[in-house]
Amino acid sequence: MEIGALASTALYQMNQTSSSIGDFDTPSDLGVAMLSKQLEVSQTSGEALVRAMELSVNPGIGSNVDLYV
Numbered sequence: 001m002e003i004g005a006l007a008s009t010a011l012y013q014m015n016q017t018s019s020s021i022g023d024f025d026t027p028s029d030l031g032v033a034m035l036s037k038q039l040e041v042s043q044t045s046g047e048a049l050v051r052a053m054e055l056s057v058n059p060g061i062g063s064n065v066d067l068y069v
Contacts, residue, residue, distance in 0.1 A: 007031055007034050007035070010030065010031075010034070011028075011030065011031055
């Protein structure tokens with residue numbers, strides 16, 4: 001399930017039960033907090049992908065295999 005669907009479901013549930021939950025004054029505050037966390041996760045994943053691509057740039061590594069019989 002996508003994060004957008006989870007956020008929509010959570011906001012719908014909150015509107016049905018109460019307008020104030022925990023640290024969040026309104027359902028939109030919760031939505032902003034969830035999107036902020038998703039942005040943080042996406043940035044971290046992107047940085048990891050860039051790092052993996054940087055490490056794989058050396059084309060000479062692994063192209064030659066020495067076999068001794």
